[in-house]
Amino acid sequence: YAEKFDEMSSITNFGxxxxxxxxxxxxxxxxxxxxxxxxxxxxxFFYMIDGFRFGxxxxxxxxxxxxxxxxxxxxxxxxxxxxxxxxxxxKIKS
Numbered sequence: 421y422a423e424k425f426d427e428m429s430s431i432t433n434f435g436x437x438x439x440x441x442x443x444x445x446x447x448x449x450x451x452x453x454x455x456x457x458x459x460x461x462x463x464x465f466f467y468m469i470d471g472f473r474f475g476x477x478x479x480x481x482x483x484x485x486x487x488x489x490x491x492x493x494x495x496x497x498x499x500x501x502x503x504x505x506x507x508x509x510x511k512i513k514s
Contacts, residue, residue, distance in 0.1 A: 439465045449481050464494050 443466040449457050460466050467487030474480040506512075 436465075439463055440469070443469050444481060445469045464491060467491055 442460065443463050444460060445465075449460045449466070452460065461482065467482060467490055470480050470482050471484060471487055474484060
């Protein structure tokens with residue numbers, strides 16, 4: 421949706437980066453209040469970081485199978501939206 425080169429980083433700066441920091445990358449979500457634990461369980465970056473952590477130290481905060489399925493579904497949705505936009509020719513210069 422960016423019109424200029426400078427606007428391309430807005431999704432990273434204001435969307436992805438806060439989600440990564442709030443996903444338990446520097447702490448265990450067990451230390452959060454129950455409400456914020458519930459919010460963190462909807463964060464897809466939580467499951468990515470949790471799977472990465474499990475690969476290194478063998479400990480995870482969430483369910484690995486649920487995280488895998490959740491990330492798989494979100495990846496498929498992102499692919500589907502990209503496919504539809506590509507088929508429509510959204511913002512493709514000809």
